[in-house]
Structures are given as C-alpha cells and as structure tokens.
Amino acid sequence: MPQPLSGVRVVDLTRILxxxxxxxxxxxxxxxxxxxxxxxxxxPVRSAGAGRDGMSWYFAAFNRNKRSVAxxxxxxxxxxxxxxxxxxxxxxxxxxxxxxxxxMGFGAARLEAINPRLIxxxxxxxxxxxxxVARPAFDFVIQAMSGFMSTxxxxxxxxxxxxxxxxxxxxxxYCAFGIVNALHARNxxxxxxxxxxxxxxxxxxxxAYLASDHLVTGSVPARAGxxxxxxxxxxxxxxxxxxxxxxxxxxxxxxxxxxxLDLEAVLSDPRFASNALRMxxxxxxxxxxxxxxxxxxxxxxxxxxxxxxxxxxxxxxxxEALSDPQVLHREMVLDVEHPGHGTVxxxxxxxxxxxxxxxxxxxxxxxxxHTGEVLAEWRSDK
Amino acid sequence: MPQPLSGVRVVDLTRILxxxxxxxxxxxxxxxxxxxxxxxxxxPVRSAGAGRDGMSWYFAAFNRNKRSVAxxxxxxxxxxxxxxxxxxxxxxxxxxxxxxxxxMGFGAARLEAINPRLIxxxxxxxxxxxxxVARPAFDFVIQAMSGFMSTxxxxxxxxxxxxxxxxxxxxxxYCAFGIVNALHARNxxxxxxxxxxxxxxxxxxxxAYLASDHLVTGSVPARAGxxxxxxxxxxxxxxxxxxxxxxxxxxxxxxxxxxxLDLEAVLSDPRFASNALRMxxxxxxxxxxxxxxxxxxxxxxxxxxxxxxxxxxxxxxxxEALSDPQVLHREMVLDVEHPGHGTVxxxxxxxxxxxxxxxxxxxxxxxxxHTGEVLAEWRSDK
Numbered sequence: 171m172p173q174p175l176s177g178v179r180v181v182d183l184t185r186i187l188x189x190x191x192x193x194x195x196x197x198x199x200x201x202x203x204x205x206x207x208x209x210x211x212x213x214p215v216r217s218a219g220a221g222r223d224g225m226s227w228y229f230a231a232f233n234r235n236k237r238s239v240a241x242x243x244x245x246x247x248x249x250x251x252x253x254x255x256x257x258x259x260x261x262x263x264x265x266x267x268x269x270x271x272x273x274m275g276f277g278a279a280r281l282e283a284i285n286p287r288l289i290x291x292x293x294x295x296x297x298x299x300x301x302x303v304a305r306p307a308f309d310f311v312i313q314a315m316s317g318f319m320s321t322x323x324x325x326x327x328x329x330x331x332x333x334x335x336x337x338x339x340x341x342x343x344y345c346a347f348g349i350v351n352a353l354h355a356r357n358x359x360x361x362x363x364x365x366x367x368x369x370x371x372x373x374x375x376x377x378a379y380l381a382s383d384h385l386v387t388g389s390v391p392a393r394a395g396x397x398x399x400x401x402x403x404x405x406x407x408x409x410x411x412x413x414x415x416x417x418x419x420x421x422x423x424x425x426x427x428x429x430x431l432d433l434e435a436v437l438s439d440p441r442f443a444s445n446a447l448r449m450x451x452x453x454x455x456x457x458x459x460x461x462x463x464x465x466x467x468x469x470x471x472x473x474x475x476x477x478x479x480x481x482x483x484x485x486x487x488x489x490e491a492l493s494d495p496q497v498l499h500r501e502m503v504l505d506v507e508h509p510g511h512g513t514v515x516x517x518x519x520x521x522x523x524x525x526x527x528x529x530x531x532x533x534x535x536x537x538x539x540h541t542g543e544v545l546a547e548w549r550s551d552k
Numbered sequence: 553m554p555q556p557l558s559g560v561r562v563v564d565l566t567r568i569l570x571x572x573x574x575x576x577x578x579x580x581x582x583x584x585x586x587x588x589x590x591x592x593x594x595x596p597v598r599s600a601g602a603g604r605d606g607m608s609w610y611f612a613a614f615n616r617n618k619r620s621v622a623x624x625x626x627x628x629x630x631x632x633x634x635x636x637x638x639x640x641x642x643x644x645x646x647x648x649x650x651x652x653x654x655x656m657g658f659g660a661a662r663l664e665a666i667n668p669r670l671i672x673x674x675x676x677x678x679x680x681x682x683x684x685v686a687r688p689a690f691d692f693v694i695q696a697m698s699g700f701m702s703t704x705x706x707x708x709x710x711x712x713x714x715x716x717x718x719x720x721x722x723x724x725x726y727c728a729f730g731i732v733n734a735l736h737a738r739n740x741x742x743x744x745x746x747x748x749x750x751x752x753x754x755x756x757x758x759x760a761y762l763a764s765d766h767l768v769t770g771s772v773p774a775r776a777g778x779x780x781x782x783x784x785x786x787x788x789x790x791x792x793x794x795x796x797x798x799x800x801x802x803x804x805x806x807x808x809x810x811x812x813l814d815l816e817a818v819l820s821d822p823r824f825a826s827n828a829l830r831m832x833x834x835x836x837x838x839x840x841x842x843x844x845x846x847x848x849x850x851x852x853x854x855x856x857x858x859x860x861x862x863x864x865x866x867x868x869x870x871x872e873a874l875s876d877p878q879v880l881h882r883e884m885v886l887d888v889e890h891p892g893h894g895t896v897x898x899x900x901x902x903x904x905x906x907x908x909x910x911x912x913x914x915x916x917x918x919x920x921x922h923t924g925e926v927l928a929e930w931r932s933d934k
C-alpha cells in the first residue's frame with residue numbers, strides 16, 4: 171500500500187527529541203528515513219528513559235520507521251559517504267546548533283553542489299541568525315524566553331513550564347510540515363530549498379488570543395490557572411467523588427449547564443446577570459455550583475452534562491488517558507514487535523489518513539544495523 | 553513568486569480557532585482559502601478579543617490570506633453553491649462536531665460523487681467515531697481528559713491547563729500536515745481521501761518520555777513544576793535582580809554551569825556526587841546556587857552562562873517576548889495593512905522556507921467580501 175511519502179529519502183542527522191520526532195512523522199507517512207549515528211555511541215536517547223529487554227521505549231517510540239547507518243562524520247571517509255547519500259536523498263534534517271553543519275563541511279553551497287534538489291531542514295532553538303544565534307537552547311529555556319511560562323500557572327504562583335517538553339515537539343512538527351510543503355514546491359520548481367523551524371518561533375505561534383490581545387492593547391495576560399481569563403463560570407468543579415472540568419464556552423452553553431444543575435435561576439441574581447458580573451463574583455457562583463454538584467458522583471454529572479451539550483471531562487492522569495476507551499478506539503497506543511527486544515508499547519498516529527494511512531513498517535533500529543544494507547542499496551541506485 | 557501551495561483551492565467551513573489556524577497555515581503557504589460564512593453572522597471570532605477600527609486582531613491574525621464568501625448552508629441554494637465550489641476544490645476543511653457535515657447533506661459518498669479528487673479534512677475533539685463521538689469538546693476539557701493537565705503544575709498544587717489553548721492549535725497544525733501529505737499522495741493515486749486530526753490525539757502525541765516511561769513502568773509522572781523530573785539542579789534560580797531559568801541537561805553542561813559559578817567543588821560533596829543524590833538533596837544544592845547567583849544581576853549571569861554553553865534565559869512575559877530582538881529579527885511580529893481597519897500587528901510565520909516563503913498575500917477579509925468575485929471566478933474555471 172503506497173503512503174504519502176513513499177519513495178522520499180530522508181538523511182537524518184538529528185538526535186535527542188525535536189529532530190527525531192520530525193523524522194518519525196515523515197517515516198510514519200512512508201518516507202525512507204536513514205538515521206545517521208556515530209559508530210562509537212548512537213543517539214543518546216538509546217540509553218535514556220525506562221526500557222525493557224535492552225530497548226529504551228522512549229527511543230523506540232521516536233525512531234520507529236527508521237533505519238540506522240553508523241558513520242563517523244569526523245573522518246574524511248565518513249563525510250564522503252554522507253555526501254554520497256545526500257546526492258541521492260530528497261531531504262536532509264538536522265538539529266545541530268547553527269553553524270555545526272557548515273563546520274562539518276556541509277554548508278549551503280556544498281549541499282547545492284551535491285544535490286540541487288535536496289531539501290535541507292534545520293530545527294534549532296532561536297533560529298540560524300540573529301542576536302541569539304550562538305546561544306545554546308533547551309526546551310525549558312525556550313519556554314521561559316518565549317513568554318509561554320508567563321501565561322502558565324496560577325495567579326498567585328510562579329510562572330511554570332508545561333509538563334511535556336512541548337517546544338521541542340512543536341518545532342519538530344512545524345519542520346515536518348515545512349518539509350512536505352517544500353517537497354510539494356519542488357514538483358513545480360524542480361529545486362530544493364532550506365526549511366527552518368525554530369523552537370522559539372513555534373511556541374510563540376501557539377499564543378492565539380493571548381498574543382493578539384497583547385498586540386492591540388499592550389496589556390500582558392495574567393496567569394489564570396484553570397479559570398478562563400474572560401469567561402465565568404469555567405474550570406474545575408467539585409462533585410461527590412472528585413473534580414469535573416467544565417467549559418461553558420458560550421452564553422447558550424452556560425444556560426444549558428445551569429439548567430442541568432437546576433441552577434438557571436441564578437442568572438437573575440444581580441451578581442451573575444452578565445459575564446462581566448460573573449467574572450467579578452466568580453467565587454460566589456463557583457460555590458453555588460460546587461454545592462450542587464457535590465450531591466452526585468462525577469460520572470453522573472459527566473453523562474448529564476455531555477447529554478446537554480456542555481463540554482466537560484475528568485482530569486485524567488497519563489495512565490487513565492492511555493487506557494481511556496476512546497484513546498484505545500483511536501489506536502493511539504500501539505504494540506510494536508522489536509525482534510530481540512520484545513513488544514514495545516508506544517503512542518499511535520496523531521493524524522489519520524483514510525486511504526494512505528500512517529503505519530509501522532519497521533521498528534526502531536539497532537545501532538548501525540542497516541549500514542551495509544543502505545550503502546549497497548543507494549550505491550546501486552541510479 | 554510561487555509558493556508551495558499556489559493553485560491549491562481550499563473550501564474552509566471552519567470557525568473559531570482550530571480550523572481557522574489550520575487553513576491560515578495553508579493560506580500562508582500559498583493556498584487559495586475560501587472562508588465560507590453564514591450571511592447573517594460570520595465567524596464568531598470576528599467579534600472576539602480586543603480590536604481597533606472595527607477589526608478584531610484575533611480574527612485578523614487567524615484569517616489572513618483568506619477570502620470570505622457568504623453562503624447560507626441552511627438553504628438549498630446555498631448548499632448547491634457549496635457543491636459547485638467543492639467540485640472545483642482540492643481541499644475541504646471543517647471543524648464541526650462529527651456528523652454535522654453529513655446532516656448538511658455532504659456525507660462521504662456525496663463528496664466522492666461531487667469530486668473524487670477532493671481531500672476532506674476534519675478537526676474535532678475526540679475523533680469521528682468511538683464511545684465519545686457525541687461529546688462536545690473544548691480545549692480545556694481535552695487538556696483535562698488527555699492527561700496533559702495531570703503533568704502541568706507544581707507537586708503541591710492542582711493539575712493546571714496550559715496558558716494558551718494548545719490542544720486547538722496542535723490539532724490545527726496536525727490537520728494542515730495531514731492535508732499537505734494527502735496532496736502529495738494524490739500526485740500518485742489521483743484521488744482524494746479523508747484526513748482527520750482529533751484534539752485528544754494531537755495533545756497526547758506530545759507527551760514524549762512521559763508517555764513512554766509510563767507505558768513501560770506503569771508509573772504515573774508526578775507534577776514537577778519547574779524542576780526536572782529526573783535531573784538536578786534545573787529550574788529557576790535567583791539572581792540579584794530576578795530569576796534565571798537554567799537547564800544543565802547533561803553532566804558536562806552541569807560541570808560548566810558550576811564552574812562558571814565557582815561552585816565546581818560541590819560535586820565532591822557526598823550529597824551531590826551523582827544525579828540521584830542531587831535529586832534527593834536538590835534543595836540544599838539550589839540554596840548554594842542561589843546564594844552565589846544572588847551576588848550579580850541576571851544579565852551578567854545570562855551572558856556568562858551562554859558563553860560557557862549552558863542553556864539559560866529570562867522568564868519573559870508576552871510583551872517582552874514579542875519585543876525581544878531575536879523574535880523581531882525572525883520577523884515573528886508583522887504589521888499588516890487592512891484597508892478600512894488600519895494596521896494590524898500579528899504573529900509571523902513559524903516555519904521558514906528559503907525559496908518559496910510564507911507571505912501575506914491579502915489581509916483577513918471583511919464578512920462576505922469576496923462572494924461575487926469567487927463565485928464568478930470558479931464558475932468560469934473549467
């Protein structure tokens with residue numbers, strides 16, 4: 171069965187997280203991803219996180235659908251071999267600090283000479299030029315510098331990084347998006363180009379109304395915890411046996427929420443007659459809602475409110491989420507056989523295509539397992 | 553200048569945030585995005601958030617590079633006009649609740665009959681089938697159900713949603729990635745297909761080692777605030793005039809961090825001799841680091857540590873981030889002229905292509921401004 175990127179050859183110089191995520195997205199879509207690793211020690215993630223039977227499940231998840239070629243890029247022979255691969259590749263992806271690829275002898279001019287159809291993609295922290303070009307980057311630091319942390323947390327607490335390292339992953343996803351666009355452009359232009367996704371740019375692009383409201387008013391959004399900055403009631407409410415997240419996003423949904431609670435009458439209370447008033451008196455309103463919802467268990471409220479069209483849900487931990495019936499129905503948890511390393515469970519595919527779907531063609535590779543195979547294959551190819 | 557998606561026609565039935573973000577990403581890459589809005593009232597975001605000169609800057613940002621066509625899809629004439637547009641389109645994008653498009657008369661079989669080359673893309677909360685298919689979704693609720701909130705916050709505080717509505721935006725980005733892949737696949741297959749990005753799937757895909765470690769060990773990650781779950785020291789440290797985020801991600805970088813502080817000797821203290829010991833005694837070590845860093849202002853430490861290759865940065869608010877010299881260098885803030893509505897500032901392009909870059913071809917449209925133009929244009933097209 172063909173996939174969207176079947177036949178697309180990716181030379182993958184990335185390591186750790188942002189880059190391997192990008193190339194895993196391309197591999198899931200069918201690209202032939204060749205992971206280049208130093209012969210002595212491979213991607214540091216091979217030995218990171220928890221594992222079993224000699225396999226890090228973190229590595230396995232982010233390196234599925236790739237083959238591994240061991241090349242010493244510090245040696246002339248290794249660099250010549252890389253040049254040979256690049257001559258027949260469609261895409262090069264790297265997440266070095268800016269300048270490292272040039273220093274290795276693969277600056278833009280050389281890459282153009284080797285293969286004018288090559289798409290060269292870079293994931294980095296701040297971008298490959300500008301005042302911060304020499305700064306080392308790391309997810310936590312980008313979360314701080316970008317403004318993300320300033321919006322994340324409670325009103326009386328400190329700015330917080332997000333749980334997952336989202337600036338790495340968002341940059342990897344943007345890079346994959348840029349690469350597929352560049353492949354599409356190449357159909358018309360016949361030429362490759364440079365694609366760049368900076369972690370700082372990527373996370374900033376997710377600020378939505380927080381950014382647009384700041385740009386027009388100059389005001390800086392306050393951290394609001396689980397309260398909505400401009401809507402009340404909204405947040406976590408207390409039931410007989412736990413909390414329920416409820417987001418009545420419009421006036422009509424709010425009315426349905428309160429009606430389901432037999433509390434619609436509060437809207438004629440002068441404290442709660444408009445959204446602005448409810449924002450001011452939200453503690454009073456929350457107390458009324460909590461008192462009512464405490465009378466029944468959360469499952470009952472979940473069913474009643476969903477039936478009434480009010481968005482609501484439990485606060486699930488990762489274990490609950492990854493065994494949630496909907497998540498399993500979506501095949502968001504996969505069992506992948508790794509010969510010699512047992513069965514590895516990993517996340518599934520976040521975007522579904524009906525006719526040319528993502529799939530596991532092969533598991534994450536052992537270090538250097540495909541060196542001979544790939545070099546022979548690509549050499550024999552015209 | 554051609555762009556990657558020049559000539560790609562997108563019929564955009566989306567509203568609010570996740571869908572308009574997806575189609576803005578396509579429009580930025582050159583697609584001709586036709587935003588279909590009801591004649592009576594357009595996208596609710598037209599009147600959301602702060603604005604100036606009659607233009608919501610939130611709307612302007614998420615609807616640049618689109619044209620607006622007013623169509624009443626509740627009327628037979630409106631639906632026939634939509635069918636005519638779809639016959640000549642490449643992509644349809646919608647973010648209705650599952651089943652709504654079918655109920656409007658545009659189920660899969662009808663769409664296939666209208667245009668077998670059409671790519672039909674859906675962004676929704678939980679997916680278009682499965683036990684939660686009928687549930688209404690909303691960013692906050694997906695953050696709760698997905699497990700994201702369980703990882704976000706401090707060890708002694710409650711689970712927190714992220715500042716920005718990231719599940720909307722991540723789903724929009726995945727959908728755009730899926731659409732461009734489907735366009736690529738169509739070059740081979742000659743046929744369209746269905747693309748689906750669920751908010752729940754998208755946010756789960758960003759859990760990285762939090763997911764893989766849970767899947768192998770069964771343990772549930774604790775909320776760690778700004779501390780790293782498996783590395784110490786790491787986090788916010790106190791300088792003479794504010795905090796500095798420091799992420800010494802490897803043993804070598806930790807050594808450079810402590811050397812820059814003249815604190816390298818602490819590594820021979822038995823409390824701090826290994827990462828495991830430093831995790832156990834991190835308060836003691838943080839106190840030593842804070843005492844030393846309090847002697848100088850944060851700018852001095854920022855420069856010294858960056859020069860030593862230690863990732864670090866300020867916790868900037870959104871105002872500071874959007875006026876940061878690096879962010880401006882990257883053109884992540886754009887001034888866009890909106891005839892009749894003044895100059896609107898908005899975020900720039902999160903992925904950079906060197907030869908066929910994203911650009912502003914036209915500003916966000918007035919409601920229904922292009923109805924006649926687009927209908928005439930597409931009717932005359934073969």
